[in-house]
Amino acid sequence: MNKPQSLMNTSGATSFPRLSLFRRQLSLASLLKLLLDPVVAIGMLLLVATIFEEEFIGPYLVLALILFSLTFPGRWAEPNLKSFGNVILMPWLITVAILFLLGFATGYIAVFPDMVLVTWGVGTPVALFVAHKVAHRMLPHVLELEGSTRQAVIVGANDLGRKFAKELASGPDLGITLKGFYDDRAPSRIGDLPQGKLLGTIEDMVAIARAGAIDLVYITLPMASQPRILQLLDDLRDTTVSVYFVPDIFVADMIQARIDVVHGIPVVAVCETPMYGVNGVVKRASDIVLATSILLLIAPLMAAIAVGVKLSSPGPVLFKQRRYGLDGREIVVYKFRSMTVCEDGAQIEQAKRGDQRITRFGGFLRRASLDELPQFINVLQGAMSVVGPRPHAVAHNEQYRKIVKGYMVRHKVKPGVTGWAQVNGLRGETDTTEKMEARVRYDIDYMRHWSIVFDLMIVLKTVFVVFRDRNAY
Numbered sequence: 001m002n003k004p005q006s007l008m009n010t011s012g013a014t015s016f017p018r019l020s021l022f023r024r025q026l027s028l029a030s031l032l033k034l035l036l037d038p039v040v041a042i043g044m045l046l047l048v049a050t051i052f053e054e055e056f057i058g059p060y061l062v063l064a065l066i067l068f069s070l071t072f073p074g075r076w077a078e079p080n081l082k083s084f085g086n087v088i089l090m091p092w093l094i095t096v097a098i099l100f101l102l103g104f105a106t107g108y109i110a111v112f113p114d115m116v117l118v119t120w121g122v123g124t125p126v127a128l129f130v131a132h133k134v135a136h137r138m139l140p141h142v143l144e145l146e147g148s149t150r151q152a153v154i155v156g157a158n159d160l161g162r163k164f165a166k167e168l169a170s171g172p173d174l175g176i177t178l179k180g181f182y183d184d185r186a187p188s189r190i191g192d193l194p195q196g197k198l199l200g201t202i203e204d205m206v207a208i209a210r211a212g213a214i215d216l217v218y219i220t221l222p223m224a225s226q227p228r229i230l231q232l233l234d235d236l237r238d239t240t241v242s243v244y245f246v247p248d249i250f251v252a253d254m255i256q257a258r259i260d261v262v263h264g265i266p267v268v269a270v271c272e273t274p275m276y277g278v279n280g281v282v283k284r285a286s287d288i289v290l291a292t293s294i295l296l297l298i299a300p301l302m303a304a305i306a307v308g309v310k311l312s313s314p315g316p317v318l319f320k321q322r323r324y325g326l327d328g329r330e331i332v333v334y335k336f337r338s339m340t341v342c343e344d345g346a347q348i349e350q351a352k353r354g355d356q357r358i359t360r361f362g363g364f365l366r367r368a369s370l371d372e373l374p375q376f377i378n379v380l381q382g383a384m385s386v387v388g389p390r391p392h393a394v395a396h397n398e399q400y401r402k403i404v405k406g407y408m409v410r411h412k413v414k415p416g417v418t419g420w421a422q423v424n425g426l427r428g429e430t431d432t433t434e435k436m437e438a439r440v441r442y443d444i445d446y447m448r449h450w451s452i453v454f455d456l457m458i459v460l461k462t463v464f465v466v467f468r469d470r471n472a473y
Contacts, residue, residue, distance in 0.1 A: 010254040032135060039094075040131045041124050048120040048137045052113060059111045066102065070095050084129060092125045094456045128240075149175045152216035155202055155232065157181035157190045161220035162250050176216065202232060209239040220246045255409065255448050273412040274450035286452055290386045290459070291379035302373055305365065309336050312361035318374060323391035329410045333391055334374035338362025369466050371426075375417045387455040388416025388441035400436050410443040413450075420446035423461040432434065 030454050101108030106251065111116075152160045152168065161181060168178050180197040182205035183190055187198060199205070208214055221229055229245070235241050247268065256272040275283050295302075304319045318334050325331035339357040358366065365371040376404045378384040386389070389410040392400070399405045421442035426435065446454075 026098070032139075032297070036131060040127050041067055044124045044127050045120055050122065051119075051355055054113070054116060059108060062108075062466060063099070063112075066099065067095070070098060070410055084125075086335075088128050088132070089125050090457055090460075091162050091453055092128065094453055096121055097460075098455070120357060143165075143333075149177060150215035151179055151213070152176050152218060153179050153199065153204060153205060153214050154181050154218045154220055155183070156220035156222075157183040157193060157198060158222070159186075159221075161218075162245055164218060164220055179214065179373050183205070206232070206235045206239075209241045212240065214241055217241050218245045219243065220248070222248045225320075235302070255412075256450075257443060271409065271412070274447055275413055280448075282452060283455075284382075286455065287379050287385050291376045295376050295380070296387075298373060298376075301370075303414070305336055305370060306362055307359050311336075311360045313337075319371075322394045323415065324394060324397045324411055325383055325391065326411065326414045328408060330394065331378070331391070331415075333384070334363075334377055336365055336371040336374060338365050338371045362401060373415055379417065385414040385416045387458050388413050388419055389446065390419050390422060390439075391415035400433075402435060403433055404437050405441055406444060407440055410440060413447055416457060418444065418462040420458055423458055427465070 019109050043069070045060065045064060046056055049060055054060065069447075098110065103112075153166060158423055165178055168176055169176065174351075180199040181193060182199055184201050184203075190198065199208075205217070206216075209217065219229060219232065221232075223229075233243065239370055256269060256274050256276075258269045258272070260267050260269060309317045313335055317337060318336040319339070320332050320334060323333045338359060351473050362371070376386075379386055397407075419442070421439040424442055426439045426442060
């Protein structure tokens, strides 16, 4: 199962777009990767049903079909006990939670014996772990069987070329072996490269290509070298190598990078919202389902909190504040009032530990994040999402957009009731620029790797964070 947090880069370093996104052909290795997890999960269901002498018909077939649609392709990195929780266990728990909710809502869960469900639920992640280990060992043989292992070189031993080389090395399912680099610069200007990886000049590479010793050439020269690149492409026309140009825009902090075609002209997405097309519909549908379910469950609690707010201090029950939403448009966000004031002007002081404006009952609400519950109404209105970057007051946005690079990019998605930054310890007051920069890095990371499974993981982590975190006040 694909686990997005395994790709997370929260240190601020450049995140290179995954090469597999741009590979159009479905190789045997890619097919194995696509089918491994659903086949193992369904196979375990069949095995457990057989052990408990259950016929694999009717409800079991329906469950298998639903499971196939919910199971996501796994990573190729060989799993170990340290990564087991994030790579296999957490995605499986989310899948089981979805199946349980569907079964409970439809009444189908009563059709299956309890021991079948428990045995299957516990045994499948173990089987997935073993399957991933075996698949990782089998991968070289699969690539050999389909004859897809190809020899590649990189023209340009610069930062982009080095980053690209790391991506090739981290994607064994691509079936590409990197032989080394070719560059016209002197070794002293290139810097350190692994022993034997600087193979010669660009003219040497053309000669090797003409001799048929390589299959792929990746050009990572800067776009400023256009005449040089055009000459190289012209020289390679007399060879049978496949040639790819890697634009140096990929050294930028790309978000949802992908290649598209507009009337036959290829374009590269550098910064795009993940909620595009079908993804936007899926995200909105999940928001409606989650927000409706949560509001139905917490309606009595919200009524009790409303009474408590009214009795604890004079003023309205709800605090309404202007914040930036999708595309930087202003929205009105609801919260249970936790202070004696309702500030929404050009100057807003953030709440601090021991803040005298916070009421006693309000302090309890803030520590438990109960003051945020009315924002599920904002979700149903379409102004917010259940998961996304936390919205900041308009005054704070105008302050930080001037000093934090990339700050406004976080507004390419709807703000959320909870977010990736919040489950990583960045709740409460952002009293320094460094804290806000860290929050923005997590927000952009979320956008870069968004998926429904990732959203559900954040929702589950939020529950644990609320009970143990002490940053909110």
